[in-house]
Amino acid sequence: MILVADNLQITDKKIDRAISDMNPEPIQDIVKRCELAGAQAIDINSGPLSRDPEKKMAFLVETVQSVTDLPVFIDTANPKAMEAGLIANRKTAIINGFSLEPAKLEYILPLAKKYNTDIIGYLLYPNSHVPPDSTERLGVAVELFSRFQDAGIDKERLIIDPIVAPVIWENGAFQDMEILTVLRNLPDILDFQVRTIGGLSNLTTGQGPKDKKLILERTYLPMLACAGLSFALLNVLHPETMQTAKAANALTSPKIFAYELF
């Protein structure tokens, strides 16, 4: 499981202001702290960037890459911002991401071909609704993979995100167990070892006590790891969550185990 920092988010007021002011320091600071904490990639979650999307995303990618060589996930629904980020990229960039939504198929998916990058595909219906169970999600995965191949992209470029459900949803915990089934079955259904990603903080989105949210995240993460998740998107600045992630990697790794591994 490769650990991807979800810490660089426009919902963080300091980051929002830094983007507005084109001030690199708060962004560089958080990226450096994430790398030090063990992040192996950085998700740049800029939101839609309604004003000056190209300029702002280019600034974000350049700023992040000025202090790290880690891969960046460009996380925006705005195709203009996405393309600007891919143009600004000087290291490794991953598109986050597309779905069966017509606008994403038309404007986001082709960018993976044009810029020769990995791309994340979300298991959502064309209207962006969440499928109700694992069978439906696997059906969406088959359709998504078909549209992905139609775009002429090498299958090794695909990373599937089954979309972790918030536990405050009426049947959220059920959905999160279904996601484990999806992770275990995707390689058989698509007939190759497709990589997968899961956003751990989705689990505890919304109202709820902070301490229990952290325990739930640290409980679900090992379940994702043993179901074969390739990338975990998480708050890398929570030391206990990172310890759990590293312990999960040590346990699920085929290498000989040693306490030194985490």
Added chain:
Amino acid sequence: MILVADNLQITDKKIDRAISDMNPEPIQDIVKRCELAGAQAIDINSGPLSRDPEKKMAFLVETVQSVTDLPVFIDTANPKAMEAGLIANRKTAIINGFSLEPAKLEYILPLAKKYNTDIIGYLLYPNSHVPPDSTERLGVAVELFSRFQDAGIDKERLIIDPIVAPVIWENGAFQDMEILTVLRNLPDILDFQVRTIGGLSNLTTGQGPKDKKLILERTYLPMLACAGLSFALLNVLHPETMQTAKAANALTSPKIFAYELF
């Protein structure tokens, strides 16, 4: 996942002395603390009890049941001690346990029929060695179930223990991943929803830093839970491990999720 306290062990010097002195108080004290911490059953791990096994096991069972109504797992390799515990039992007792080892098939297994109790079966070879992978363990499970049925016991009485491997073993982490595969496949292989038990502290038996041992246990427990484990044998006096166990139950429960559930 039902949480079984592994805290009552003869390896604890206070308990060993209490048994020698036939002094109930230290035993009652630990049992009360376990129940308060959320234990749903108590494992009475007496060791072989080489001197006065019947008297000591009867004393142990009576002492535990004098302060709790929780089920007790009678955990000894000594058939005389086992039978004395079953005779002393006034509530619910579970035999822990038998294996393909000839002495256990001859002297322990029939006690489940005689006293009409649940019994744990270990997935070990007749020489008590640990099978090398999940396929071999499932083969042992089939043989164990066959010997169990030959003894004329209702299949609903069986609880299978696949034997968690210490991570300090050369391939311990690999074995522990194989055990998850065993847990997921047992119901298909035996053609019924057989119950299972796993001893979490086996994972970290032996040398190793205490803090990392606890993190590993809290990481492996959710993996066991989502593989379908029925009973987790664990140190219920570690609050963070118990929080993880409860969070794992909340996530894997088919009930509607609420933060109040753990």
